[in-house]
Structures are given as C-alpha cells and as structure tokens.
Amino acid sequence: MSAGRVTPNQPGERVGATAKHTVAPTLSDTRGFRHQLRAWLENHRASFKDSLSRLVRQPLGSFFTCLVMAVALSLPMGLALLLENVSQLGGSWQRAAQISLFLELDSGDTYGELLRDKIAEHEHVAEAQWISREQALAEFQEHSGLGEALRELPDNPLPGSILVTPEMIDKDTLVALLDELKNMPKVEQAQLDLMWIERLAAILQMGDHFIFALSVLLIAALLLVVGNTIRLHIENRRVEIEVIKLVGGTDGYVRRPFLYMGVLYGLAGGVLAWLLLAFGLEWLNASVVQLAQLYGSEFSLSGVSLEDGFSLLLGAVLLGYIAAWLAVARHLRELLPR
Structure with a gap:
C-alpha cells in the first residue's frame, strides 16, 4: 500500500478544499442587526x-x-373604594364588637388591673380597659336616672369589668377569643354580640359579591365598546389593509397600529376614570365629614391612592389591548386581498 493512498480508516480531503475554521461575526453582521433593530423600532x-x-x-x-x-371603570373601582373606607371604620366597629368580661364581686382592683394587662398582651386583642366597681356604679347612676335609688342600697351590686377590643372583626377568631377569655380565673360572665358581627360580615360579603359581579359586567361591556370601535377603524381602512397584505405585509404589521389604538383608548380612559374618582370622592367627602361630625366622629373618606390609581391605569391599558387584539384577530382573516 502506497503512502499516498487513503484507506477507509483515514479521513479524506477534497482536492482544493480550504481548511475548516469557525466563522466569527463580522462588522457587517453587527451593523445588519442594528439596522434591523432600528427598523423595528x-x-x-x-x-x-x-x-x-x-x-x-x-x-x-x-x-x-x-x-x-x-x-x-370608575363605577366598580369607586364602589370598592367606598367599601374599603367603610371597612376602615375599624375603631367604631371594634368598639361595637367589644367583649365584656364581668368579674366576681370579690375581685379587687389590683387583680382586675393585672388581668387587664395580661389580656392586653394577647395577639388578637387591640386594647383592654378595666372598669372598677365604683366607676361602673357612677356611670350607671349618671345614665340610668336612678341615682337617688342606688344611693339607698347598702352595697354596690355592680361587678368590676374588662372591656376587650379585638384586633380584627372575624367571627371565628372572636368566638375562639371569647371561649379563651371566659375560662380565665374569676371571670363570671363574658358577653359578645355575635349576631351583630354576623350581620356585619354578611353585609360586607354581599358588597364584595356585588362589586365583583358589576366588575365582570362592565369589563365585558368595555371589551364590546373598544372592540366595536376598533372594528370601525378596520372597516375604514379595509382597502389599505388589503393592499398591504397584497404586497406581502404580515398580520403583525397590519395588527400593530390597531393594538396601539386600543392601548391609547385604555390609557386615556384610565386617566379620565382616575380623575372622576378623585373629584367624585372629594365631592362626596364633604357630606360624609358633615354627617360624621353630627355623630361625634372624625371619619372622612380617603382618596384614590397612587397604588390604586396605577392599578386602574394598568387594568385599563390591558383591557384596551385585549379588546383591540380580539377585534383584529376576528376580522383579520376576512381582510384577504381580492
């Protein structure tokens, strides 16, 4: 076998072929990418x-x-903000949901104050207040109109009590807290108006469900409104779109202006909704403050926060984009060149 022959176990080499090497990206390739990016932008x-x-x-x-x-957009958002403001009447609602602990008559002020401090450290308790027997009798004489009759009694019949303000209004948590407190030493009776708590929870739950259903209906209406508006724009540009598709325009190229149009509709609608909510709540707040002052309260409505405002804008833009996408996707296949 001669040295010049190639055996089956040896790699062959084509006559005149150049050596293989890795092709590095050239300056023209980089410029081509930049040109494509610039054209896309x-x-x-x-x-x-x-x-x-x-x-x-x-x-x-x-x-x-x-x-x-x-x-x-402003209707469900406004109702949600009003419900949130009502929920923030936490101080008044917590006082209405207070647990009253009545101690045994032989419990002194020292024990009552120690028990109050212990209860105040509970994780589900916001505040605990000790009312001595003398203080309870003085308040009863003042509000009952039986001051003269009570002074004739030989002994004070009213026990010392602790008013416990819960940290949160939740039925299950309150029931568990009530069971724990009434089993404490020298606690003779514990009272909590659970029926009022159940009614309050039912009202809040009904409000949440109503706002959710209204939001779904209005979102569907928004999709129809924006989609129908985009459809009219598509019909007005039918000939132009057919020509673009005839010369090789892609669906993405045709779709892009209408998507931007949906985003602009959503952005402008979101800004207007934010302004409507801000001015509407400010206008309503004057009446709310006046009514709250009649009840000796300093409650006032809080406006639209930046977080809620930007969430509203983002949701409006997404709705406009989705509505435009659905409208274009539905009619794009009909716009074939004739």
Missing part, C-alpha cells in the same frame, strides 16, 4: 404616531369612547 414609532394622529383627528368620537370607558 421605527416601525413601532410610526404605528404609534399613526394611531395617535387618527384619534386626534376625531376628537369628539375619541373623547366619548374614552368617557364611556372611564365611567365603566
């Missing part, structure tokens, strides 16, 4: 500018569409 900028100009050229129609979105 320029296309998005042009689509955004075109969508914005079309909305500006129809100010009245665009404003009413955004106003409808604002009203639909």
